[in-house]
Amino acid sequence: MATDIGIDLGSYKTVIFSSSKIVFEAPSFVTVDNDTWEPIYYGEMAKQTLGRTPDSLICVNPIERGKISDYDLAENMLKVYMEDAFGSRVLRPRIMATLPAGLTELQHHSLANVIEASGGRNVFVIESPLAIAYGLELDFSTPHGYLIIDIGAGTTDIAVISMGGIAVCNSFPVASFDLDNQIIKYIRSEYNIEIGPLMAESVKKQIGTVVERPVEIAMVAKGRNVFTGLPESFEITSSEIYYAIKETASNILSAVRGVLSAADPDLVADIKNDGFYLAGGGSKIYGMDALLSEFLGTKANTLDDPEYSVVKGAACALRNSDVLKNVNYQLRSLKELEIS
Ligand SMILES: Nc1ncnc2c1ncn2[C@@H]1O[C@H](COP(=O)(O)OP(=O)(O)OP(=O)(O)O)[C@@H](O)[C@H]1O
Ligand SMILES: [Mg+2]
Structure with a gap:
């Protein structure tokens, strides 16, 4: 068949x-x-x-x-x-x-x-x-602009689509893997502890945030002390992770601004009315929709199961x-x- x-x-x-x-x-x-x-x-x-x-x-x-x-x-x-x-x-x-x-x-x-x-x-x-x-059944065959932001692991794909195709885009090589890397760097420099990529991902998913959380949360993570080489547990808070990854999140915002700056002003006006569409597993980090929404001054259309x-x-x-x-x-x- x-x-x-x-x-x-x-x-x-x-x-x-x-x-x-x-x-x-x-x-x-x-x-x-x-x-x-x-x-x-x-x-x-x-x-x-x-x-x-x-x-x-x-x-x-x-x-x-x-x-x-x-x-x-x-x-x-x-x-x-x-x-x-x-x-x-x-x-x-x-x-x-x-x-x-x-x-x-x-x-x-x-x-x-x-x-x-x-x-x-x-x-x-x-x-x-x-x-x-296509999956969202957006009618982009007319001269009406839609902004799609897909935050994956390796790239943030940003595109304004209109007239049946892509008007402006950037496949920006900074995304959720980079948040993991920033977490690894922060913990190494602040705690002298090396954590692996799986632990970093778990920290990101459990307490990661790109906005200040109204109530701080914390978790216990594990790694290896860089001086003694011995295993070590330590407590880390959401505020620390916010601090560790905020620059990377801000780089993503700048990339979105870059795409909008290159788009036709009328298409940008359409986006102001309709909001933007947020996809990709990386968009699931706490606060990403709110951060983008505040930055762009328009609403986030979040998707069910954005990674699919x-x-x-x-x-x-x-x-x-x-x-x-x-x-x-x-x-x-x-x-x-x-x-x-
Ligand atoms: N709840 C969550 N909070 C934060 N990050 C998450 C969450 N769930 C998934 N992720 C992150 O989303 C990323 C995977 O997203 P996705 O499946 O869209 O990537 P991909 O399509 O394989 O990558 P790319 O599009 O860059 O090639 C991983 O880095 C993962 O850690
Ligand atoms: Mg993807």
Whole structure:
């Protein structure tokens, strides 16, 4: 049976959507042998080795900042994930894959290649802000502007869309992974304790905030004392994390301002009326909607399950035959690209 499939090969998580549901999701990590680059673990198992591998192994992220950085590993990973999701049940799938806005045609082609090599037959590629807009059923065919902000792990994709496409965009290479890194740096400098990336992520999710919380909260974290090398527990508060990550959050605000500054003033006026659409797992940090809303002076339209809005939208776009025909969206099947 022919099936329609949406794939979001994110820097943090790969998600596969088909038949109106998420059929597979796993971290975009592969643990490989350091000498042979042979994959040992994929997905959650690989992620758990982050910062914990012996010298013989290394945990790799084949998608960095939204772009494929290791083609062979990305292809192997996706093959394993497609097999996990569908076994051998799926025939002649039509696949819509997403990538950050503003990349080159060659990068679109490379993504389509990786997907075809992992079992896809009829592969299309769409920029993630457009995928989100299709998923939300926004009518962006007219000269009316919409602002989409997708805060992922490796990139913050900011786009003003209008007239059926992207008017202005920036795939800004600062996002939620950078918040983790700032937390690691802060704890090292303030406590002389090294924490791993998984602990940093957990701190971010539990007590992280980009605005001052009305009531401070705290948690106990664990790491290794840089002087003694011994394990240590310590208490850390939400105010400290706010202080640690506020500059990174402010860099994201500046990137949004940059995109609006380059957009047509009438499109910006539309956004003032309608508000902006906030997607991506990174948008779930406490206060991000309020921070952006205050900065932009307009309302935040938050989405249910924001980390899945891209993949759901990609599958929706496949149902739209106009999208598939319109090369202005840079949606081309691999076969068409090879002919052209
Ligand atoms: N409740 C939460 N609070 C704070 N951060 C969160 C929360 N839930 C998820 N995240 C962060 O969101 C990020 C993942 O978001 P998402 O799944 O949108 O990324 P991605 O699409 O894989 O990345 P990219 O789009 O940059 O390639 C991770 O860094 C994760 O720690
Ligand atoms: Mg993403």
